[in-house]
Amino acid sequence: MADQRADHGTRPGAAPDLSAAGSVHHINAGILVEPGRGRIVVRAGDTVLADSQRPIVVLEGRYPVRYYIPPEDVRRELLAPSWESTYCPYKGNAVHYALASHGEGGSIAWSYPVPLSGMEALTGLIAFYQERVDIDVEPSD
Template identity: 35%
Template sequence: MERAADYPRPPRLERSSRRVRVVLGGETIADTTDAWRVLETFHPPSWYLPPEAFRPGSLRPTSGGSFCEWKGHARYFDLIGGQTSALRSAWSYPDPTPAFAAIAGHVALYAGRVDACFVDEEQVRPQEGPFYGGWITSDVEGPFKGAPGTEGW
């Protein structure tokens, strides 16, 4: 069992060979055993998948971006699966800070904006709140940031 309270700040990048799968519009749009996890205090892990894990046509660049003090500038994507579009549901760091260079071009996504995300066939629960993109599995315990009143932890 991992405790999110024990994750570091600044965050740590960790390679994972666990199977990660994403379903949208009834279709598997991403599947890999070559992902990265970002582990940060009081956050469930955010998972970064290589772009080749995504089915062709399932990532559509969109406008806007954001800034992370640890990783740098992010760009966003719409996700497309079946007849479904999940707008601004994924992001990537094309040119991250040196500490996160390994995830350059890798794609993370909000689990709550797709049909389902799985880690080793366990369906994840999305981190609460509109901003954070962590995935909660049975092997990670909180408390987690994201719910109203937790943003300042």
């Protein structure tokens, strides 16, 4: 597959426009970034944390599929900064979030405020660990 990276005019807090490129593929890491179809609902127990029809789907090697959600579609008041931080050599430094109601609890989500070159489509979007919350994927009609 050809490298289709492009400047999608993303700004923090805005949903990236991937419609022109169709997908962004980071060849060195085998990372595929593409617009999602349908609706993603993220829950912790009975509480809805996010509800989006504008997810970005990221496929990366052996990792589970990840859904990156625009912050406008996330109930940010339910999240608190986590003590965790991670670095991905392909995406950059991630900030992590825990449930605000759990105080010092473990991270359930993360974001790349300033991703590395080629991953700008993820700027400011929030991804959740499927292993720690419930994520419902409803296909589009």
